[in-house]
Amino acid sequence: MGRKIVSGLLVSLDGVVDAPERWRFPYGDEETGAAPGLVDGEAEAVLPGRVTYEAFDAVWPYPNGLSGYVRRRFQRRPPTVAGASDTLGQAVRSGAAVVDGDVAAALRALKRGPGRNIDLSGSVTLTRSLLEAGLVDELRLLVHPIVVGSGQRLFPDGTGRVPLRLTRSATLSTGVVDLTYAC
Template identity: 35%
Template structure:
């Protein structure tokens, strides 16, 4: 989908390992699906530059688009952590939730995306309102990628390799070029980059003398 100037931007913000794993960066019990045993892999790399990148992302009005698992993780914590940094923006945001069922959404300002998720998110982008941000939500992101709904990637890549786990760009991701528009490296080695889709992959070949 080509974004017009009046559409809401949809931004995917993700913590990643060097081999592209995004599963359970924040704690051992965050997401143990498929026997994932490395939850919390990102915590010891947090530093001032990573914190500043997150402050920049969340320092302006935004709404959230979340998969059901990430929503449940956030909803079990942030409404009860109002004194923590970052809690205010998350609690104030409207939370649009993608789910195959009809869950009870107890977190204030939570809205279930009805019907087809891709169509629902596309409709949200057409509405007036602040930027739409996706945090976590590995399965949902695959749907957004397949339907070309992501306008920007904020990727924080940490110097660790896990070998297995849910990946941001999973099998079946459509080939696409990316443009790096901003980057920095944190004191603990995290590469913080902002990327925008840049059309099709351009194929070339090195010539021979």
């Protein structure tokens, strides 16, 4: 069957995935940071989109820049940045590589190759495009008990039908709900 692409996102109760650094911290503790919904512990490759990579890249080398789990991911697994070749050029930090050209075709080939899962975390635009292309195998959501009111949503108005099957759920002590869906 090959590798799976597993997308993990932080989501508000009203579906906002935009700028979680502005609303998630009342719920951000070690339990939430270690939740399976946020990161695929079995993943071998890390796949951020350009915007997510640039945000992580700006702070990851600094002691207080990124939380421990994100820092460990970047140190253990240099990322492959998708959809960035025209604006990012060569990713220089953390040994990152850039996917050029047809991102969907490149990721189809990567999925067929040997190895463990591919972790796609925090990249909303990339997650949407890979869902449309049928390339996301699991969608892991940490739904936070807060209504943000406005912002980018994972599934904006006009999104076509996206059939999902719940495969795991857990409620964390902060009230965050950890959900895993098969796509």
